[in-house]
Amino acid sequence: TPRNSKITNASTCSDTRLMEALRVWRASFNLLGFAASRAAAASAGRAHRFHIRCCSPAAAATTKPPQDRRRRSASSSSTSDRDSIRAIRLKKVEELRGKGYEPYAYKWDRTHTTKELQERYTHLENGEVCTEASVSIAGRIVARRAFGKLVFMTIRDDSGTIQLYCEKDSLTEEQFEQLKAFIDVGDILGASGSIKKTEKGELSVYVSFFEILTKSLLPLPDKYHGLTDVDKRYRQRYIDMIANPEVADVFRTRAKVVSEIRKTMESFGFIEVETPVLQGEAGGAEARPFITHHNSLQRDLYLRIATELHLKRMLVGGLEKVYEIGRIFRNEGISTRHNPEFTTIEMYEAYSDYESMMNLAEEIVTRCAMATTGKLKIDYQGTEISLERPWRRETMHRLVEEATGVDFNSFGDVESAKNAAKGLLGFKTESSENTSLQACSSVGHVLNEVFETVVESTLVQPTFVLDYPVEISPLAKPHRRYAGLTERFELFVCGREIGNAFSELTDPIDQV
Structure with a gap:
C-alpha cells in the first residue's frame, strides 16, 4: 500500500486655530516623508488619520482638506525628497568619474568577514592598535559620523558589523576629502588597514585605504524607526533585510532545514524527482489554479496546485520511494497562513502505510531541529x-x-x-x-x-x-x-x- 505525505496581523472654535493645526499637520506629514505605498495602503483602510473637530460646520466644510488631497500631498512630498536625493547622488557619480574613479567596481579582494575580525581580535585592550595585522573587508555603510579630522562609519556584511576608524593622518588628503564629500549611508565600500580597539572598547578597522564599490542612489530606511510598513516588508524583502538584519537569519535557517530534509530522505533511500510545473490539467487537490497560455501549442496550461499525480505515476513506473520539494500555486485568498505560492515536500513510498509515515515525519522534524538549534526543546514566540x-x-x-x-x-x-x-x-x-x-x-x-x-x-x-x-x-x-x-x-x-x-x-x- 503506498503512503503519501505533504509536510506543508480638541476641538477648536477658531478658524485661525484650525488653520494653524492644519499647517502643523502638513509640516509633520512632510517631515515623516510618507512613501507613496503608504498612501496606497490608506485606501485599503489602514491610513493614519488626523481628525479635527470644529464648532462651526461651515468653517470645517470649507477648510478641512479632502482625504485624497492629503494623500497626494504626502505622496508627492516623499517622492520629491527621494528624487532630490537621487539627483544629488547621481551628481556625485558624475564627479567621481570625472576624477577618474569608477563608483561601480568589478572586484574587491577581502581577507576577512566582519564576524571573523570580531572573533579574532576580541582580546585587544581598549586603545590598543594591532599594527602587524593587515585586513581587508567589504560591506554596506549603515552609519556615518564625521568629526573634523576623524570619520567613523559602521560597515555591515553578510556576517555582522564592524566600525571603520578613518583618520585624516592615515589617509591621503585626496582620499579623506573623498570620504567626506562622496560617501553616503547605503554605499558599499571596500576598506583595508590594521585593527584597533578604541578607548571606548569598539573594535575597528584602522583604515589606510578604501574604495567605493557601489554608489547607492537612494537612502536606506530611517535608522531609528526602521522599516515598519508590513506590506512593504513582505513585498520588498531586500529592503527589509537591510533595515532589519535579523530577517536574514530566517533565510539561513530555512536553507538549513531544506538541506537537512534532503539528507534525511536520502538516508531512508528516497529519490528526489522534479515533476512538471506547467500542466495540461490541474489536479491532486481542490484548489483554483493559475492559468497561462502556451503560444507554440496554442493551448492553455495550468500552474500546478499539487505535485501528487505525477509523483504517483513515478510509483506506477517502478520507483518505490520518491519525493519532491516543489513550488505550488493556488489562485485563492491571501492571509498570514495562506500564500498563493508556497513550497511543500510530498513523498510516496510503496508497501507501507500511515503508521510508518508518522515515524518518518518525527524523524524529519527532529533532525531539522537539531541541525538548526542543536536541541529538541525550542522556544517559539x-x-x-x-x-x-x-x-x-x-x-x-x-x-x-x-x-x-x-x-x-x-x-x-x-x-x-x-x-x-x-x-x-x-x-x-x-x-x-x-x-x-x-x-x-x-x-x-x-x-x-x-x-x-x-x-x-x-x-x-x-x-x-x-x-x-x-x-x-x-x-x-x-x-x-x-x-x-x-x-x-x-x-x-x-x-x-x-x-x-x-x-x-x-x-x-x-x-x-
Whole structure:
C-alpha cells in the first residue's frame, strides 16, 4: 500500500486655530516623508488619520482638506525628497568619474568577514592598535559620523558589523576629502588597514585605504524607526533585510532545514524527482489554479496546485520511494497562513502505510531541529515546544470528546450532530460560522467543523490527529478496523497543521 505525505496581523472654535493645526499637520506629514505605498495602503483602510473637530460646520466644510488631497500631498512630498536625493547622488557619480574613479567596481579582494575580525581580535585592550595585522573587508555603510579630522562609519556584511576608524593622518588628503564629500549611508565600500580597539572598547578597522564599490542612489530606511510598513516588508524583502538584519537569519535557517530534509530522505533511500510545473490539467487537490497560455501549442496550461499525480505515476513506473520539494500555486485568498505560492515536500513510498509515515515525519522534524538549534526543546514566540519523541497520537473523535464532552460517534444523523455543535460552539443564527455549520452534509463534516473551531488551536505540542472521517478524506484508504473512517493523519504544532498523510487509496473502483 503506498503512503503519501505533504509536510506543508480638541476641538477648536477658531478658524485661525484650525488653520494653524492644519499647517502643523502638513509640516509633520512632510517631515515623516510618507512613501507613496503608504498612501496606497490608506485606501485599503489602514491610513493614519488626523481628525479635527470644529464648532462651526461651515468653517470645517470649507477648510478641512479632502482625504485624497492629503494623500497626494504626502505622496508627492516623499517622492520629491527621494528624487532630490537621487539627483544629488547621481551628481556625485558624475564627479567621481570625472576624477577618474569608477563608483561601480568589478572586484574587491577581502581577507576577512566582519564576524571573523570580531572573533579574532576580541582580546585587544581598549586603545590598543594591532599594527602587524593587515585586513581587508567589504560591506554596506549603515552609519556615518564625521568629526573634523576623524570619520567613523559602521560597515555591515553578510556576517555582522564592524566600525571603520578613518583618520585624516592615515589617509591621503585626496582620499579623506573623498570620504567626506562622496560617501553616503547605503554605499558599499571596500576598506583595508590594521585593527584597533578604541578607548571606548569598539573594535575597528584602522583604515589606510578604501574604495567605493557601489554608489547607492537612494537612502536606506530611517535608522531609528526602521522599516515598519508590513506590506512593504513582505513585498520588498531586500529592503527589509537591510533595515532589519535579523530577517536574514530566517533565510539561513530555512536553507538549513531544506538541506537537512534532503539528507534525511536520502538516508531512508528516497529519490528526489522534479515533476512538471506547467500542466495540461490541474489536479491532486481542490484548489483554483493559475492559468497561462502556451503560444507554440496554442493551448492553455495550468500552474500546478499539487505535485501528487505525477509523483504517483513515478510509483506506477517502478520507483518505490520518491519525493519532491516543489513550488505550488493556488489562485485563492491571501492571509498570514495562506500564500498563493508556497513550497511543500510530498513523498510516496510503496508497501507501507500511515503508521510508518508518522515515524518518518518525527524523524524529519527532529533532525531539522537539531541541525538548526542543536536541541529538541525550542522556544517559539514565548512558548516552549518539546520535540522529544514519541509525539502524542490521538484520534479526531477522541480529541473532540476531550474538549467538549460529546461523542460524535453517538449521532445517527447529521441534524442531531448540528444541533449539538450549535450548543457547543454558541454560534449566532446569522453568523458566518453558523452558515458554515449549516452547510455540513454529514456527521463527519460537523465533527471536523467542531475540531477546527474548538480543538485545533489548543494543539500546541506536536500532535498527530488520526483517523479522519471518510467524507473529508478523498483518496485516503478506508480504515482497516473502523467503518466510516480513513487511515489519515494531520500533524499539528503550535495550533497549526504542518503535515498531512494517509495510506493511499489504491482501489481504482473506489477512486472513481
